[in-house]
Amino acid sequence: MTSDEKFFAWLDGELVGAEADELERQVAADPALQQRAAAHRALQARLSQVFDPIVAAPLPEGMQEALQQPKGEIVDFGAVKRSRDAGRNWGPPQWAAIAATLVVGIVAGAMVSQGTGAPVAVQGGKLYAAAALDDALNTQLASAPDADVRIGLTFRDRRGAICRSFTEPAASGLACRAGNRWQVRGLFAPPEGQAGPYRMAAGAGPNLAVLIDSTRAGEPFNADQERSALAAGWR
Amino acid sequence: MAHSEPFEDQLAALLPRLRRFAHALSRNSADADDLTQATIERALRSREQWQHGTRLDSWLYRIMRNLWIDTVRARSRREKIEAPAELADRIGEDPREAIDAAIDLQRIMDSMEQLPGEQREVVALILIEGFGYRETAEILDLPIGTVSSRLVRGRTALLAMVGEQ
Numbered sequence: 001m002t003s004d005e006k007f008f009a010w011l012d013g014e015l016v017g018a019e020a021d022e023l024e025r026q027v028a029a030d031p032a033l034q035q036r037a038a039a040h041r042a043l044q045a046r047l048s049q050v051f052d053p054i055v056a057a058p059l060p061e062g063m064q065e066a067l068q069q070p071k072g073e074i075v076d077f078g079a080v081k082r083s084r085d086a087g088r089n090w091g092p093p094q095w096a097a098i099a100a101t102l103v104v105g106i107v108a109g110a111m112v113s114q115g116t117g118a119p120v121a122v123q124g125g126k127l128y129a130a131a132a133l134d135d136a137l138n139t140q141l142a143s144a145p146d147a148d149v150r151i152g153l154t155f156r157d158r159r160g161a162i163c164r165s166f167t168e169p170a171a172s173g174l175a176c177r178a179g180n181r182w183q184v185r186g187l188f189a190p191p192e193g194q195a196g197p198y199r200m201a202a203g204a205g206p207n208l209a210v211l212i213d214s215t216r217a218g219e220p221f222n223a224d225q226e227r228s229a230l231a232a233g234w235r
Numbered sequence: 236m237a238h239s240e241p242f243e244d245q246l247a248a249l250l251p252r253l254r255r256f257a258h259a260l261s262r263n264s265a266d267a268d269d270l271t272q273a274t275i276e277r278a279l280r281s282r283e284q285w286q287h288g289t290r291l292d293s294w295l296y297r298i299m300r301n302l303w304i305d306t307v308r309a310r311s312r313r314e315k316i317e318a319p320a321e322l323a324d325r326i327g328e329d330p331r332e333a334i335d336a337a338i339d340l341q342r343i344m345d346s347m348e349q350l351p352g353e354q355r356e357v358v359a360l361i362l363i364e365g366f367g368y369r370e371t372a373e374i375l376d377l378p379i380g381t382v383s384s385r386l387v388r389g390r391t392a393l394l395a396m397v398g399e400q
Contacts, residue, residue: 005383008390012361014368043394044362050343051363053336054258055251060268063250066275067243158365214252217365 011037013160013218045159055214056186119149119168120184129175129182137164137175137182138234141226154226158217162234165212172208174215177234186211242282245291246275252364253295259359260303262348263341270306274299293374296364300356300375307352346396354389357382362390 001009009015010023027033119133129137136149144151152165152172163176163185171189175182188207221229229235254271261267277298278285285294347355360371361382368386372379 001380001383002387004387005380008387009368009383012368039394039398040390043390043397046397047343047363050340051255051258054255057251057254059250059254062272063254063268063275066272066279067247067250158362210248210251214255214365218367 007033007036008040011040013156041159048158052214055210119170120187127184127187128178129184133166133168133175134182136168137166139230141223141230143223153212153216153220154229155212155216155220156218157215160217162229163212163215165208174208174211176215185215242285243279246278246295249292249295250275252292253299256296256299256359256364257303258340258344259347259363260300260355262344266306270299270303273302273306277302293370296360296366296374297376303356304352343397346393349396350389350392354385354392357385358389358393361386 006015006019006023007027010020010027015023027037117131119129119131120127121130122128128134133149136147136151140147140149140151142151142154149166149168152167154162154164157163157176161177163174164182165174166172171187173187174185176185177183186208250271253274254267257267257270257274258264261270274295278295281298285291347358350358356375357371360366360374361368366374368379368382372382375382
């Protein structure tokens with residue numbers, strides 16, 4: 001590995017143990033390397049900002065149709081494309097408008113409020129966890145039994161921020177650390193029949209699963225890692 | 236993921252991510268959606284070739300990447316030089332914010348387009364799709380050292396382009 005390759009492998013979380021520690025020390029001692037790391041983290045953030053809304057956007061019509069074809073039948077994509085071009089043009093503006101910056105399913109308005117007590121607060125056009133949800137994200141482990149808010153998975157996103165999925169009576173969602181707060185990245189209505197005395201289970205819902213999948217870098221934390229992250233203030 | 240789910244359902248769940256990968260490879264959104272369509276078609280037709288117990292996402296990414304290479308080859312035979320469409324022609328009319336987002340996406344896609352294909356696919360899989368080096372090496376059927384060196388060149392060139400915007 002060249003020193004460049006090693007540096008980026010470190011930045012991407014591909015190095016482990018002594019090698020990672022060594023790089024950590026090198027970077028800590030070298031402002032130029034720190035600057036380089038920051039520039040590349042910013043590049044990655046920019047790529048996420050631009051490409052990730054695609055994952056949350058609704059699919060163009062032709063794609064759903066293609067999947068609904070009887071088994072083995074071959075779709076005439078030329079025809080699908082022609083009909084698509086003739087009708088709605090699903091270029092970037094449409095899906096970008098729909099996806100905006102946040103994935104929000106159908107959630108009762110009571111979830112989000114500028115008042116006190118609501119689990120999600122709006123500030124500067126962004127959604128943050130508040131009240132009991134904020135408390136749970138800060139202090140609760142996935143193993144906590146019978147709490148109002150249940151924590152699902154904890155993991156790091158590609159920028160290195162810790163994210164946690166949660167389920168509470170009105171919605172399930174994903175929040176990631178932004179400064180000292182939890183920014184809500186997605187909120188989804190609970191799957192049908194799971195409202196009320198809901199189960200967490202794997203039934204977090206397909207939308208949340210896709211969001212988690214597209215957000216996380218690496219494996220979810222195990223119980224020990226989750227506890228250490230709590231102790232370290234979710235840095 | 237439960238492998239007992241029907242193939243179509245598993246494929247459907249992965250489509251949004253595949254569509255993002257298509258945008259990272261393609262020169263515009265229309266091409267990206269055509270590529271996604273073609274990948275669905277190929278996956279449905281070749282479903283018998285996917286081995287249960289192996290990762291469906293890796294298999295689909297590989298299909299998409301190979302189709303993309305075929306498309307690029309066919310296109311370069313067909314059109315030696317093509318004047319890029321004006322940005323405004325490519326985005327149509329829409330509210331201000333959506334246009335900004337679309338322009339932002341198109342700018343980055345234009346920069347990605349400047350990278351050699353072998354660097355673009357590595358940058359897309361690791362920096363946009365979030366795959367690890369080893370997973371990427373498996374998808375592309377390359378030695379991990381090759382992935383790592385292409386990634387260095389690709390992201391360095393991309394930063395130089397994007398950093399100026």
